[in-house]
Amino acid sequence: MNKNTITWIGKWTFILAAAGSAVGLGNIWGFPYKAGTNGGGAFVLIYLGCIFMIGLPIMMAEIIIGRSARKSPVNAMKNGAIESGASPKWQIVGWGGLLSGILILSFYSVLAGICLNYIGISAGASSAMSSVEEFSRATASATNLLFWHTVFISLNIFIIAYGVISGIERVINFMMPVLFILIIVMVLNAMINGDFMRGLSFMFAPDFSQVTPATFLSAMGQAFFSLSLGMGSIMCYGSYMPDDENIFKTSLTVAGLDTLIAIMAGLAIFPIIFAYGLDAASGPNLVFVSMLSAFSDMPFGNLLGPVFFILLSIAALSSSISLLEPSVAYFDEEKIVSRPVAAISLGFIAWLLGIGSLLSFNLWSDKTFIAGLDFLGSMDFITNQLLMPLGGMFVAIFAGWFLSTKIVVGELSEGQEKVFNIWKFFIKFVSPVLVAAVFINQLIPFFHNL
Numbered sequence: 001m002n003k004n005t006i007t008w009i010g011k012w013t014f015i016l017a018a019a020g021s022a023v024g025l026g027n028i029w030g031f032p033y034k035a036g037t038n039g040g041g042a043f044v045l046i047y048l049g050c051i052f053m054i055g056l057p058i059m060m061a062e063i064i065i066g067r068s069a070r071k072s073p074v075n076a077m078k079n080g081a082i083e084s085g086a087s088p089k090w091q092i093v094g095w096g097g098l099l100s101g102i103l104i105l106s107f108y109s110v111l112a113g114i115c116l117n118y119i120g121i122s123a124g125a126s127s128a129m130s131s132v133e134e135f136s137r138a139t140a141s142a143t144n145l146l147f148w149h150t151v152f153i154s155l156n157i158f159i160i161a162y163g164v165i166s167g168i169e170r171v172i173n174f175m176m177p178v179l180f181i182l183i184i185v186m187v188l189n190a191m192i193n194g195d196f197m198r199g200l201s202f203m204f205a206p207d208f209s210q211v212t213p214a215t216f217l218s219a220m221g222q223a224f225f226s227l228s229l230g231m232g233s234i235m236c237y238g239s240y241m242p243d244d245e246n247i248f249k250t251s252l253t254v255a256g257l258d259t260l261i262a263i264m265a266g267l268a269i270f271p272i273i274f275a276y277g278l279d280a281a282s283g284p285n286l287v288f289v290s291m292l293s294a295f296s297d298m299p300f301g302n303l304l305g306p307v308f309f310i311l312l313s314i315a316a317l318s319s320s321i322s323l324l325e326p327s328v329a330y331f332d333e334e335k336i337v338s339r340p341v342a343a344i345s346l347g348f349i350a351w352l353l354g355i356g357s358l359l360s361f362n363l364w365s366d367k368t369f370i371a372g373l374d375f376l377g378s379m380d381f382i383t384n385q386l387l388m389p390l391g392g393m394f395v396a397i398f399a400g401w402f403l404s405t406k407i408v409v410g411e412l413s414e415g416q417e418k419v420f421n422i423w424k425f426f427i428k429f430v431s432p433v434l435v436a437a438v439f440i441n442q443l444i445p446f447f448h449n450l
């Protein structure tokens with residue numbers, strides 16, 4: 001099998017693309033409210049620990065496997081295994097990644113579609129309307145959700161069909177700087193219009209009394225999801241990374257940017273929520289109800305609201321293209337169909353599955369699928385709590401115990417013995433054990449609910 005020769009053109013593209021994948025809806029909703037409700041600074045400290053002990057080593061492993069093979073995740077795992085004298089069956093990990101990518105994309109697109117819809121809704125918001133009613137109106141209509149879901153998936157298909165360089169690289173190089181500027185605008189807005197000090201203390205004042213074993217699990221799960229690990233996105237983007245880029249430094253930068261933006265998202269949201277006396281609720285309500293209500297009362301709210309929802313939409317789009325790319329890359333590389341046809345067909349499957357998730361907001365709101373969860377919740381459960389941790393754990397086990405040292409050393413830049421030794425220790429002993437702990441603990445309540 002020939003290695004693919006496509007590599008990112010820009011020196012910064014890998015960092016921007018991987019950060020684009022990492023920074024998404026999970027950061028902007030998940031991190032702030034989890035930090036706020038799990039002991040503030042105490043959670044942030046535990047989260048940072050997880051990023052460095054689990055996230056960073058697994059991210060490096062994914063890039064090493066991807067870049068050394070220069071293939072899509074399925075073939076990268078297979079090649080790495082064969083060249084290391086291990087079973088080609090390790091490619092199953094790659095297949096699991098492709099599956100989770102499509103499943104996550106299916107519901108991620110529904111949520112991102114609501115963000116797109118909210119760009120217009122917030123532009124026309126007035127203090128006379130109720131943001132709760134506005135949210136019910138937007139989600140009660142399956143046709144409305146279907147329309148925005150279709151728009152969002154089509155954007156993904158379009159970008160990916162254009163290819164790695166003319167599609168993904170071009171769009172990422174434009175979107176990521178815009179995302180950074182918009183988040184800075186939103187933090188400045190929170191400084192001017194919000195109760196910034198209260199927001200700061202909600203997120204950072206460490207309250208160790210609220211730390212329980214569940215806090216560790218929540219921080220670990222969040223770190224994992226936030227860095228897009230365990231499903232091949234980073235491995236796939238790593239396969240396009242030029243040879244002269246330093247894997248350790250770039251991984252550190254991506255993890256740092258992801259954390260920085262998660263913290264900035266909290267600082268953009270909570271000061272506003274407190275200043276307007278709103279509910280620091282978790283989940284969709286935090287942004288679609290509480291934030292909308294704040295924008296409708298804020299000076300220039302009809303301008304700032306759309307800026308906020310454009311920010312969310314961009315963050316979602318730069319993540320979602322990394323969900324679809326690994327499977328399209330596989331179809332393209334195996335010459336099963338051309339890239340555009342692969343993007344359309346795989347995007348169509350995600351679109352179809354997404355219909356189940358959008359019905360969870362209306363016609364199927366009473367229907368439960370897995371462990372008492374609605375369709376969207378079930379998809380989230382299968383991917384977030386089963387496939388991703390399993391994928392990440394097996395990547396760690398493979399890289400730590402099976403992948404040949406020659407391959408690893410060839411990928412880490414010269415003179416990086418110290419980096420190699422520390423990485424090897426973490427990937428072999430620390431990361432897989434910690435991920436297994438999260439995995440098992442997340443499953444315990446599941447079995448209780450069955």
Ligand code: PFF
Nearest residue numbers: 022024025026027226228233
């Ligand atoms: N990291 C994204 C977020 O925090 O929203 C979600 C995600 C994207 C997970 C891509 C996995 C992935 F492959």
